[in-house]
Amino acid sequence: xxxxxxxxxxxxxxxxxxxxxxxxxxxxxxxxxxxxxxxxxxxxxxxxxxxxxxxxxxxxxxxxxxxxxxxxxxxxxxxxxxxxxxxxxxxxxxxxxxxxxxxxxxxxxxxxxxxxxxxxxxxxxxxxxxxxxxxxxxxxxx
Amino acid sequence: xxxxxxxxxxxxxxxxxxxxxxxxxxxxxxxxxxxxxxxxxxxxxxxxxxxxxxxxxxxxxxxxxxxxxxxxxxxxxxxxxxxxxxxxxxxxxxxxxxxxxxxxxxxxxxxxxxxxxxxxxxxxxxxxxxxxxxxxxxxxxx
Amino acid sequence: xxxxxxxxxxxxxxxxxxxxxxxxxxxxxxxxxxxxxxxxxxxxxxxxxxxxxxxxxxxxxxxxxxxxxxxxxxxxxxxxxxxxxxxxxxxxxxxxxxxxxxxxxxxxxxxxxxxxxxxxxxxxxxxxxxxxxxxxxxxxxx
Numbered sequence: 001x002x003x004x005x006x007x008x009x010x011x012x013x014x015x016x017x018x019x020x021x022x023x024x025x026x027x028x029x030x031x032x033x034x035x036x037x038x039x040x041x042x043x044x045x046x047x048x049x050x051x052x053x054x055x056x057x058x059x060x061x062x063x064x065x066x067x068x069x070x071x072x073x074x075x076x077x078x079x080x081x082x083x084x085x086x087x088x089x090x091x092x093x094x095x096x097x098x099x100x101x102x103x104x105x106x107x108x109x110x111x112x113x114x115x116x117x118x119x120x121x122x123x124x125x126x127x128x129x130x131x132x133x134x135x136x137x138x139x140x141x142x
Numbered sequence: 143x144x145x146x147x148x149x150x151x152x153x154x155x156x157x158x159x160x161x162x163x164x165x166x167x168x169x170x171x172x173x174x175x176x177x178x179x180x181x182x183x184x185x186x187x188x189x190x191x192x193x194x195x196x197x198x199x200x201x202x203x204x205x206x207x208x209x210x211x212x213x214x215x216x217x218x219x220x221x222x223x224x225x226x227x228x229x230x231x232x233x234x235x236x237x238x239x240x241x242x243x244x245x246x247x248x249x250x251x252x253x254x255x256x257x258x259x260x261x262x263x264x265x266x267x268x269x270x271x272x273x274x275x276x277x278x279x280x281x282x283x284x
Numbered sequence: 285x286x287x288x289x290x291x292x293x294x295x296x297x298x299x300x301x302x303x304x305x306x307x308x309x310x311x312x313x314x315x316x317x318x319x320x321x322x323x324x325x326x327x328x329x330x331x332x333x334x335x336x337x338x339x340x341x342x343x344x345x346x347x348x349x350x351x352x353x354x355x356x357x358x359x360x361x362x363x364x365x366x367x368x369x370x371x372x373x374x375x376x377x378x379x380x381x382x383x384x385x386x387x388x389x390x391x392x393x394x395x396x397x398x399x400x401x402x403x404x405x406x407x408x409x410x411x412x413x414x415x416x417x418x419x420x421x422x423x424x425x426x
Contacts, residue, residue, distance in 0.1 A: 001145055001146065001149070001230065001232060002232075003285055004230050004231075004285065005230075005231060005232050007285070010230070013227075014227045014230075014231060014282055015282065015283055017223055017224065017227055017282075018224060018227065018278075018279040018280070018282035018283045019279075019283060021220050021223065021224045021275060021279045022276065022279050022280070022283075024216070024220060025220070025272060025275060025276055025279075028216055028272075042205070042209070043206070043209070043259065043261075044259065045259040045260065045261040045264075046261060048261070049261035049262055049265075050261075056199075056202070057199075057340075057341075060340070063326070064327070067326070067327070069216060073215055073216065073219075073357055074308070074312055074353060074357065077219045077223070077357075077361045077364070078305045078308060078309070080219070080222070080223035080364070081223075081301055081305065081361070081364035081365075081368075082301065082302060082305045084223075084226070084227075084368070085297075085298045085301055085302065085368075088285065088288050088289075088294070088298075089288075089289060089298060090285060090286075090289050117327065117328065117329040118329065119327075119329040119330060119332070119333035119334075120333055122329075123333075130309060130312075133305060133309060134306065134309055136302075137302040137303075137305045137306050137309075138302075138306070140298055140299065140301075140302035141299055141302045141303065141306075143287055143288065143291070143372065143374060144374075146372050146373075147372075147373060147374050152372070155369075156369045156372075156373060156424055157424065157425055159365055159366065159369055159424075160366060160369065160420075160421040160422075160424035160425045161421075161425065163362050163365065163366045163417060163421045164418065164421050164422070164425075166358070166362060167362070167414060167417060167418055167421075170358055170414075184347070184351070185348070185351070185401070185403075186401065187401040187402065187403040187406075188403060190403070191403035191404055191407075192403075198341075198344070211358060215357055215358065215361075219361045219365070222361070222364070222365035223365075226365075226368070226369075
C-alpha cells in the first residue's frame with residue numbers, strides 16, 4: 001500500500017476523484033436550493049415540513065437541476081471505476097495525470113455550461129469527458 | 143494484496159460497501175414491488191407481460207420508490223469510490239471504521255425515514271452521510 | 285501493484301468493467317440519438333441549438349432510452365465497487381471469472397432485451413446480474 005501512496009498516477013486519480021465527489025455533493029445542494037427557493041416539492045412530507053404544496057411533477061428549475069445531477073451520474077462514476085483500474089493496471093504517471101485532469105476540468109466546465117444553459121459548450125465538455133473514459137477503457141481491454 | 147486483506151481500515155470499508163450494495167438491491171426490489179402492486183407500468187411490454195396498461199407517467203408510489211433509489215445513487219457510489227481511495231491512501235483503522243459505519247447507518251436510517259415519509263429525519267440522515275463523504279474527500283485533497 | 289497486474293481475478297474484473305463502461309457510454313449515445321431523431325428536447329438551449337421546441341415532458345422514445353440508462357446506473361456501479369472489493373479480498377481466479385463474465389453477459393443481454401422491448405427476457409437478465417452482485421456482496425460480508 002505504501003507503493004500506492006507513493007505512486008504518482010494514483011495521486012492524480014485520487015485528488016481528481018475527491019474534487020469530483022465534492023463537485024457532485026455541491027451539485028446536489030444546487031438541486032436542494034432550487035427546490036427550496038421555488039417551493040418545488042413532490043413529496044407530501046417535504047411540503048408539510050418546509051412549507052408549500054406537493055405537486056405531481058417537478059418544478060422546471062428543479063427538473064433542470066436534476067438533469068445536471070443525472071448527467072454527472074452517467075459519467076463521473078465511470079471515471080471512479082475506470083480511472084482506478086487504469087491506475088492499478090500500471091498506467092504511467094503522465095497518462096494518469098492527463099486523463100484525470102482533462103476529465104475533471106471537462107466535468108467542471110460541463111457544470112458551468114449546464115448551469116448557464118450554454119450550448120454547444122455543454123455538449124463539447126460532455127464529449128471531452130466521454131473521450132477520457134473511452135480512451136482509458138479501450139486501453140484496459142487491449 | 144495480503145497486506146490489504148489484513149488491513150483493518152479496508153475491512154471496515156469492504157463490509158460496509160457490501161451491506162450498502164445489498165441495501166441498494168433491496169431498494170430496487172421495493173420499486174418493483176410497488177410497480178407490481180399498483181400495476182404502475184410505463185413500458186408497454188411490462189403491461190403486456192404482467193397485466194395492466196402502460197401509463198405515460200409513473201404511478202405516485204413508484205415515483206416515490208424511484209426517488210429513494212435516486213437519492214442512493216447520488217450518495218452511495220460516492221462512498222464506494224471515496225471510501226476506497228481514503229483507505230488506499232493509508233487511512234487509520236479508526237478513521238475508516240467511523241466514517242464507514244456512520245455513513246452506512248445514516249443511509250439505512252435515511253431509507254427507513256424515506257419509506258415512512260419522515261421529515262426532517264430524512265434530511266438529517268442525508269446530511270450525516272453527506273458530511274462523511276465531504277470529510278473523506280477533503281482529507282484526500284489535502 | 286505488480287502483484288495485482290499479474291492477478292487473474294483482477295484481470296477478469298478489469299476487462300469486464302472496461303467493457304461495461306464502454307457499453308454505458310454507448311447506451312448514453314442511444315439516448316442522444318433518440319433525442320435528436322425525435323427532436324425530443326426538454327432544455328430550451330438544446331431546442332435552440334439543434335432545432336425544435338422544448339417540451340415539459342420527455343418524448344416517449346427518449347424516456348424509454350433514459351430508463352435503460354437508469355437500470356444500468358442501478359446495477360453496473362455496484363459491480364464496479366463490489367467486484368473490486370471481491371477481488372482485493374483475495375477471490376479465486378475462477379470465482380472472479382465466473383462472476384465477472386456472467387454479470388457482463390447478463391447486462392449486455394439486458395440491454396438487447398430492453399432495446400427490443402422483450403419481456404420476460406429483460407427481467408430474467410436483470411435477475412441474473414442481481415444474483416452476481418448479491419453473491420459477491422454476501423461472500424464479502426461473511
